[in-house]
Amino acid sequence: MSVDAALPLSMERKSRWPSQWSLLVLPALVLVIVFLAVPYFNIVVMSFRQPSTTAPYGPGFTLTNYVKALSDPFYLAVLVRTLVISIAVTALCLAIAFPVAYHLARTQSRMRGLLFACILSPLLVSAVIRCYGWIIILSNNGLINAGLKQWGLIERPLPLMYNELGVMIGLVHIYLPFMVLPLLGAMQSINPSLEEAAQSLGARRLTVMRRVVVPLAMPGVQSGTILVFVLSASAYVTPVVLGGSRVKLMAPMVVQQLAETFLWPFGAALAIVLAVIGAVSVFAWARATQRLMKGEA
Amino acid sequence: MTKLVIEDLQKIYKDRETHKNVHAIRGINLTIGSGELVSLLGPSGCGKTTTLRCIAGFEVPDAGAIRFDGENLVQRPPEQRDIGLVFQNYALFPHMTVAENISFGLQMRRVEKSEIRQRVSGVLDMVQLTKLEDRYPRQLSGGQQQRVALARALVIEPRVLLLDEPLANLDAKLRDEMRFFIRSLQQRVGITTIYVTHDQSEAMVMSDRVVVMFDGIVSQFGTPPSIYGRPASRKVANFVGLSNFISGRIVAREGETRRRVDTPVGSLQCLCEGTSEPGEDALLVLRPEAVALSLERPAGAVNLFPAQVRERHYLGHTTDYRLACADGSLVQVHQNALFDARPGTDVWCSFPAESCWLIPAGEASAS
Numbered sequence: 139m140s141v142d143a144a145l146p147l148s149m150e151r152k153s154r155w156p157s158q159w160s161l162l163v164l165p166a167l168v169l170v171i172v173f174l175a176v177p178y179f180n181i182v183v184m185s186f187r188q189p190s191t192t193a194p195y196g197p198g199f200t201l202t203n204y205v206k207a208l209s210d211p212f213y214l215a216v217l218v219r220t221l222v223i224s225i226a227v228t229a230l231c232l233a234i235a236f237p238v239a240y241h242l243a244r245t246q247s248r249m250r251g252l253l254f255a256c257i258l259s260p261l262l263v264s265a266v267i268r269c270y271g272w273i274i275i276l277s278n279n280g281l282i283n284a285g286l287k288q289w290g291l292i293e294r295p296l297p298l299m300y301n302e303l304g305v306m307i308g309l310v311h312i313y314l315p316f317m318v319l320p321l322l323g324a325m326q327s328i329n330p331s332l333e334e335a336a337q338s339l340g341a342r343r344l345t346v347m348r349r350v351v352v353p354l355a356m357p358g359v360q361s362g363t364i365l366v367f368v369l370s371a372s373a374y375v376t377p378v379v380l381g382g383s384r385v386k387l388m389a390p391m392v393v394q395q396l397a398e399t400f401l402w403p404f405g406a407a408l409a410i411v412l413a414v415i416g417a418v419s420v421f422a423w424a425r426a427t428q429r430l431m432k433g434e435a
Numbered sequence: 436m437t438k439l440v441i442e443d444l445q446k447i448y449k450d451r452e453t454h455k456n457v458h459a460i461r462g463i464n465l466t467i468g469s470g471e472l473v474s475l476l477g478p479s480g481c482g483k484t485t486t487l488r489c490i491a492g493f494e495v496p497d498a499g500a501i502r503f504d505g506e507n508l509v510q511r512p513p514e515q516r517d518i519g520l521v522f523q524n525y526a527l528f529p530h531m532t533v534a535e536n537i538s539f540g541l542q543m544r545r546v547e548k549s550e551i552r553q554r555v556s557g558v559l560d561m562v563q564l565t566k567l568e569d570r571y572p573r574q575l576s577g578g579q580q581q582r583v584a585l586a587r588a589l590v591i592e593p594r595v596l597l598l599d600e601p602l603a604n605l606d607a608k609l610r611d612e613m614r615f616f617i618r619s620l621q622q623r624v625g626i627t628t629i630y631v632t633h634d635q636s637e638a639m640v641m642s643d644r645v646v647v648m649f650d651g652i653v654s655q656f657g658t659p660p661s662i663y664g665r666p667a668s669r670k671v672a673n674f675v676g677l678s679n680f681i682s683g684r685i686v687a688r689e690g691e692t693r694r695r696v697d698t699p700v701g702s703l704q705c706l707c708e709g710t711s712e713p714g715e716d717a718l719l720v721l722r723p724e725a726v727a728l729s730l731e732r733p734a735g736a737v738n739l740f741p742a743q744v745r746e747r748h749y750l751g752h753t754t755d756y757r758l759a760c761a762d763g764s765l766v767q768v769h770q771n772a773l774f775d776a777r778p779g780t781d782v783w784c785s786f787p788a789e790s791c792w793l794i795p796a797g798e799a800s801a802s
Binding site for chain 1: 451491492493512513514515516517518519520522524526527528529530539540543544587588591
């Protein structure tokens with residue numbers, strides 16, 4: 139009797155709960171639609187418009203913005219430079235972060251917390267202040283050049299900033315945590331006994347790394363590289379401050395179109411080109427590494 | 436085949452919190468014959484795993500030697516020791532198939548591809564896992580993973596096989612099966628094997644000899660019957676199976692290895708090491724299944740005392756009785772189900788001198 143009564147009640151409750159709970163998603167959904175989807179859609183539409191001097195864009199649709207973005211050697215060079223620097227920054231971050239993450243994942247030291255704080259420290263300072271810190275170190279009269287000059291190692295200051303090198307130094311510094319954290323997560327999930335098993339079977343340390351640790355850390359490598367690449371490709375503050383006017387990259391270029399030349403439709407087209415190429419390369423990279431993980435398997 | 440000798444092995448850890456030195460193992464000496472299976476048995480923290488890790492090369496001992504056929508390996512890294520290792524969690528490479536897992540050690544030894552294929556299929560045959568070579572570890576059951584781990588360790592034809600609680604993660608039935616599987620495999624291959632376990636029945640079933648360890652020291656090293664029947668100390672007797680302890684005083688020698696002991700339940704004859712003399716205090720170990728119960732006073736029993744049934748617990752293959760002796764002490768006795776006595780019944784306990792073992796008082800109090 140009581141069982142019969144309880145059954146429909148519980149079923150009813152079960153079916154009613156999800157719809158109630160899903161209402162809680164609404165604020166986030168509204169936020170995304172109003173502040174992301176709508177503006178993004180607007181940018182896409184704008185990128186097909188004529189420029190105008192009296193309004194954000196003129197009437198009618200055109201492909202000229204994209205033709206210009208993809209055929210003008212100047213803008214193509216900006217695009218290529220952006221991709222090359224992003225790939226280089228990603229590779230440098232990976233090379234630096236891998237040993238650090240491995241050490242953090244395996245260490246028993248009580249300094250582990252401190253090390254962890256050091257890794258996260260670039261994120262504690264605002265981008266602008268961090269970049270001005272780098273200026274103090276990298277500029278012609280900065281710490282490094284002054285020091286080298288003092289010791290008589292150089293006569294003219296080394297060009298450490300207002301070039302690609304300066305941008306890369308700044309980007310590697312700020313995005314290193316985004317590489318270390320996913321790698322650390324992946325490495326912590328590798329059971330140390332796997333490494334011992336490989337050793338007992340005759341593998342040296344380097345072989346253990348290559349055959350066991352690296353393949354099993356691939357999910358971390360994948361998400362770390364994607365994060366750093368995407369962030370580097372769309373970086374604005376660091377290229378502007380450490381690259382100056384000589385190193386032209388995509389994100390500053392887009393801002394320039396919007397804020398200085400007031401070619402909003404062309405700026406929109408540049409932004410869309412960067413977003414699409416970024417998305418395509420991330421997708422291709424994810425596919426490639428996925429295959430690599432299976433291939434190693 | 437390899438003879439393994441461990442000489443005065445010591446390992447000291449620094450405790451992270453107290454900064455005190457902790458002796459994980461303090462002076463272990465073992466000589467393990469070629470092709471022998473020896474179990475390291477003891478509670479957790481007794482140093483058995485540390486000993487194994489020293490042999491494997493993952494820990495560097497603070498003193499002592501580990502010799503394979505006379506050659507000291509202490510300075511050699513793990514990858515140059517030629518050891519087969521099976522972990523409690525199997526430690527199979529999750530990103531490699533069964534065949535790739537097993538080939539790994541052969542690849543490290545630069546064995547030719549055709550020979551690798553041959554040896555992998557040979558060893559898969561041996562552990563009865565043919566047709567599973569292309570599976571990934573996660574697609575296998577616990578027992579199958581266990582056998583892959585064994586195959587991976589054995590295919591390199593190591594000098595010594597080390598097993599670290601390999602059955603701890605299996606369910607009871609499979610564990611029972613795998614004991615015999617591992618033992619027969621080990622005997623077929625004839626490989627010198629060290630088997631770490633905290634399960635005394637596992638150690639009994641599988642080993643040629645058992646090392647019982649407490650607090651980093653070897654308490655007893657002997658065959659399973661000698662460990663069970665002639666425990667060196669109260670601690671060993673307690674750890675290996677159930678026992679009744681009866682304390683008393685030796686009153687007479689009755690031959691080289693027999694003594695008469697006065698106890699609260701009466702005068703008993705028992706076996707001993709031969710060094711115990713009349714006048715000394717002693718502790719008698721009496722296994723529950725060694726005692727025969729009867730309602731009538733049996734004729735011609737060497738050791739005999741009356742008792743009263745307090746509790747009776749049916750265990751299936753046997754019945755567990757808790758008896759109260761004349762002096763009030765309790766004795767635990769296992770009888771087969773044919774004997775039946777309700778609580779309150781007066782019974783006679785009898786047992787031969789051979790199944791009562793004397794531990795000298797010094798060893799008894801050392802526990």
